[in-house]
Amino acid sequence: MRMLNTPLSLRLFIALFRWTLLAIPVAIATGSAVALFLWLLDVVTRIRWAHEWLLFLLPAAGIAIYFLYQLWGKNSEKGNNLIIDEIHEPGGGVPKRMAPLVLLSTLITHLFGGSAGREGTAVQMGGSIAGMFGKWFRLTENDLQILLMAGIAAGFGAVFGTPLTGTIFAMEVLTVGKLSYKALLPCLVASIAGDFTCAAWGLHHTQYHIHFHTAPFQLAGLNLPLSPLLLVYVIGAGAAFGFTAYLFAESVHRFKQLFNRYVRPAWLVPVAGGCLVIVLRFILNTPDYLGLGVTSNHAGGVSLVNAFTAGGADSFSWLWKLLFTAITLGSGFKGGEVTPLFFIGATLGNTLAILLHAPVDLFAALGFIAVFAGATNTPLACTVMGVELFGGEHIVYFAIACFTAYFFSGDSSIYSAQRKGIPKLFH
Structure with a gap:
């Protein structure tokens, strides 16, 4: 019985080892890109704080972003939705240009006072980097879908310092009410490695604290x-x-x-x-x-x-x-x-x-x-x-x-x- 189980166990081990090797370089590259992005984001935010008149240039900044995507963006304009679509129904792939474009355009948005976030940039950079590595590795369509999910996990885990959340988010966000467990290990490896890489560059995330503590509630002699x-x-x-x-x-x-x-x-x-x-x-x-x-x-x-x-x-x-x-x-x-x-x-x-x-x-x-x-x-x-x-x-x-x-x-x-x-x- 043990001999019958050995080939399956060996195949599982090989698969887990292979996906670890595939996910780690994507995560390191994504974590490094996110670290650069977070550092630059802090720089442009401080510049805007010091020069509030930059807000008056926001309309002109919007024109610059528009033509950046018109001239070089192609399907990158779809952002996160492009990555989700490519995971569900592979088509033209996630272009390499998405990462630098979204990095530059997000920094422009924040420099001139637009109200926006940072996760979209991190996720798109992760997806773009994963797509690039997928082509280099000559992955099959199914394997490329998994690697794109790992890219999402790496970007999300790195930008917020929440590797477990990044893992689950990448599996949960694709379809309402369902988790895509086929990418569990690659997402976990990528999210942890992405977060570790970002931290290794010296980036520190904002710390939040809840000082409230729930006191036991007394009911009929019981502590609830x-x-x-x-x-x-x-x-x-x-x-x-x-x-x-x-x-x-x-x-x-x-x-x-x-x-x-x-x-x-x-x-x-x-x-x-x-x-x-x-x-x-x-x-x-x-x-x-x-x-x-x-x-x-x-x-x-x-x-x-x-x-x-x-x-x-x-x-x-x-x-x-x-x-x-x-x-x-x-x-x-x-x-x-x-x-x-x-x-x-x-x-x-x-x-x-x-x-x-x-x-x-x-x-x-x-x-x-x-x-x-x-x-x-x-x-x-x-x-x-x-x-x-x-x-x-x-x-x-x-x-x-x-x-x-x-x-x-x-x-x-x-x-x-x-x-x-x-x-x-x-x-």
Whole structure:
């Protein structure tokens, strides 16, 4: 019996060894590219903080990005959706030019004050690098699909310092309600190696802390690990986070449709978007909703970090960031959606905590991961992200908020190429 099992065991070992060898160079290259990107992103952000007049050049920056993609982008314009499509239905492949184009265009967006994220850039660089290595290795169509997933995992794990989340995200984001386990090992290897490589270059990720600790709840002489009232609040907040995720995804799509329908010629679309961002910035009289939003350049500013403290956000900070980001991305600027989603969720969590007299830092953390879960339909990855970023003490609350947001976000997604797998409850 043992002899009959040996060939299968040997084949499995060879396959695991082969995929480790394939995934590691992709991860090292991706992690290095992400480290360069994060360093440059910090540089351009500080330049913008020091020279606020750069915001007035945002429309011109949008024109530059438009013609960059018109002249050299080809199908790279589709971004993350191209990679997802290539995994589902291989076609023309992911072009090598995608990595430098998205890197340059994202830096331009942030330098001149566009409200965008960074995960889209990391994922696209990972997919582009994986596609390049796949051609060099002369992989089959099926193997190339797996390597592209590994590229997504490497990019995501490296840019946020969350290797387990990157692994699950790459498998969960492709199809709603399904996990693609065929790429489990390559994604895990790539995500860990990508994160390690990025850290080896000296890049440090923002640290978040939840100081709230759940006290045992007494009921009929029993110590319950969860507070029933807090549990109800978390479920209600999860529903709000899910609706906000739906609102964000729909807003980005609708702004894109409106700009493309009513603004002609097409190169004026980013001009219109850039002008709207400038007008909104001066109507609100604050630069807090420009750029990445992780930290603020002035004391008391609204930011992702400050959202974890009472008074760190205004009542409608989440809505303003949603609007700034939807206009920026909908008008053709580049970057990503995830960090703005973190900002939107954390500031909304801050507002809800104040209204409910709940722990501010806990609810900011719940919003941080749950709005992202709803907008990408990846509740499992986002639950794990909560543990990697904030520790495991509140994992039950993380899961409840993420899965509730997932259900209440409906059929929306920030990724139009994401396939519909298993329908959501009450669908």
